[in-house]
Amino acid sequence: MQNEMRPPVIGVIGGMGPYAGLDFVQKIFGSTKAKKDQDHLNCVLVSLPGSVSDRTAFLLRNEGENPAAGMFESARRLHLAGASYAAVACNTAHAKRIFEPFCEAVKKELSGLVIVNMLESCAEFIKKERGGLSRIGLLATVGTHQSGVYGEYFRKEDGFTLLEPDAAGKENIHEAIYNEGFGIKSFSQPVTERARALVSGEINRLAEKGAQAVILGCTELPLAIPPGATSSIQLIDPGLIAARKLVSLAAPERLAE
Amino acid sequence: MQNEMRPPVIGVIGGMGPYAGLDFVQKIFGSTKAKKDQDHLNCVLVSLPGSVSDRTAFLLRNEGENPAAGMFESARRLHLAGASYAAVACNTAHAKRIFEPFCEAVKKELSGLVIVNMLESCAEFIKKERGGLSRIGLLATVGTHQSGVYGEYFRKEDGFTLLEPDAAGKENIHEAIYNEGFGIKSFSQPVTERARALVSGEINRLAEKGAQAVILGCTELPLAIPPGATSSIQLIDPGLIAARKLVSLAAPERLAE
Numbered sequence A, B: 001m002q003n004e005m006r007p008p009v010i011g012v013i014g015g016m017g018p019y020a021g022l023d024f025v026q027k028i029f030g031s032t033k034a035k036k037d038q039d040h041l042n043c044v045l046v047s048l049p050g051s052v053s054d055r056t057a058f059l060l061r062n063e064g065e066n067p068a069a070g071m072f073e074s075a076r077r078l079h080l081a082g083a084s085y086a087a088v089a090c091n092t093a094h095a096k097r098i099f100e101p102f103c104e105a106v107k108k109e110l111s112g113l114v115i116v117n118m119l120e121s122c123a124e125f126i127k128k129e130r131g132g133l134s135r136i137g138l139l140a141t142v143g144t145h146q147s148g149v150y151g152e153y154f155r156k157e158d159g160f161t162l163l164e165p166d167a168a169g170k171e172n173i174h175e176a177i178y179n180e181g182f183g184i185k186s187f188s189q190p191v192t193e194r195a196r197a198l199v200s201g202e203i204n205r206l207a208e209k210g211a212q213a214v215i216l217g218c219t220e221l222p223l224a225i226p227p228g229a230t231s232s233i234q235l236i237d238p239g240l241i242a243a244r245k246l247v248s249l250a251a252p253e254r255l256a257e
Helices: A018-032 A053-061 A067-081 A096-110 A120-128 A141-145 A147-154 A166-179 A192-209 A237-251 B018-030 B054-059 B068-080 B094-109 B118-128 B143-149 B149-153 B165-180 B192-208 B237-251
Strands: A007-012 A042-047 A083-088 A114-116 A135-139 A161-163 A213-216 A234-235 B009-014 B042-047 B081-089 B114-116 B135-139 B161-163 B213-216 B234-236
Touching: A007 A018, A007 A237, A018 A042, A018 A237, A018 B042, A018 B068, A042 A067, A042 B018, A053 A096, A053 A141, A067 A083, A067 A096, A067 B068, A083 A237, A096 A114, A114 A237, A120 A147, A120 A234, A120 A237, A135 A192, A141 A147, A141 A166, A141 B143, A166 A192, A192 A213, A234 B135, B009 B018, B009 B237, B018 B042, B018 B094, B018 B143, B018 B237, B042 B054, B042 B068, B054 B143, B068 B081, B068 B094, B081 B237, B094 B114, B118 B149, B118 B234, B118 B237, B135 B192, B143 B165, B161 B237, B192 B213
Parallel strands: A007 A042, A007 A083, A083 A114, A135 A161, A135 A213, A213 A234, B009 B042, B009 B081, B081 B114, B135 B161, B135 B213, B213 B234
Antiparallel strands: A042 B042
16 A cells, blocks of 8 residues: 655654653644644654663662663664654653763664754753743752753753752652652552642742742653643743654644744 | 563554544553553554544545555554554544455555454443443444444344434534534643533433443544543443553553453
């Protein structure tokens, strides 16, 4: 059977966790001007959760193989399926110890696949579109905090001051994500009230510390903020920013307002 | 970079529409026993909405090429990405004029890829798991109704009586799905109250006609029923049944209760 060539395919490396990957794809669809099915862009999601070691365990305790291996395996399958532009739907995976070997392998072995760096896109977005903001709060996993990955992109010399929760606050966010009894990775449909309350509490505490905006720096966290929810402070979702960048690379005329 | 072989990959042919494809993947995740990321199954979603002609327009007005071509192109990419079992996340696409040439091409050209037939799985499920039910209401697109696709699977000689809405009711459901001002294909995050009310109204009317259960026979319709919503009548979601079948084929021990 024949089928003519179509516009570029956007790829999503998911599985970290699986629902965060889906949420990322949903952000691509939501960032596309479309009134009927055929207006949407081509998209492939590869979710190989069992192949990608836990990012936090690797960064903090050197447990498991480098998650870069499973991310590359996902990228390889996206490449086979025809993807031209792809992003990794996981903040912690952007730590240099993981993301650099991943990008090097993609560059070397998967010709034509462009990886969009979610954190780099996020820092660029804040600089260009939200120029007045410099005191940025960060909510993330303990692995993301301790790896200092956000500090690599939100640098003091570029005018950013990153505010993080105190130790108890980081633990609260970590539990909201990972706790097997109520965390978002175990209960995302719907997110439990307990996880939601922990996330809201830490957003408010960062605002009290003087943050002008708060980055939801783990792809699970936006799942705890219902769409359209109001907050006392601007919330920044790196996943949404990366999704919009992918749409603008694949089909700039289709980027929703 | 090396990565050892992992369990089978489940494939989803999405894009019909894009959100229905995502919803289908979510049903696969939701049907899997998992307490952490790595417990979830491998899954690939291919969404090529611009390549798959509108199923209803093709069936009713012979508009566009046979959607089987775009479905096959999606299956080809799933096959390249390593999928072993796949389903098509669209009811109307299961009409014989579309689904048969699609399956023939897959069988001929994509060795090792097993297609799970969502409607066949649904009829089997009702017969085996809900043996007492015979008067089954059907909500679907006009294309699904007129193509008679459900009648091909829910046959009188197998003890089924299919109840459909009257002409006005079918039009209501069609509008709830397709209307560009309030329909689910245009507004699914969230579904509009108007679309939701039209769907609920027709469910109630089928119950009044004597239906013992109602099949939500278009992948957009479950989006209008919030998870856990109560209904006066048993609602059957063929997508959920097919998702559970895919999980049970790929990893029977992981099928959630």
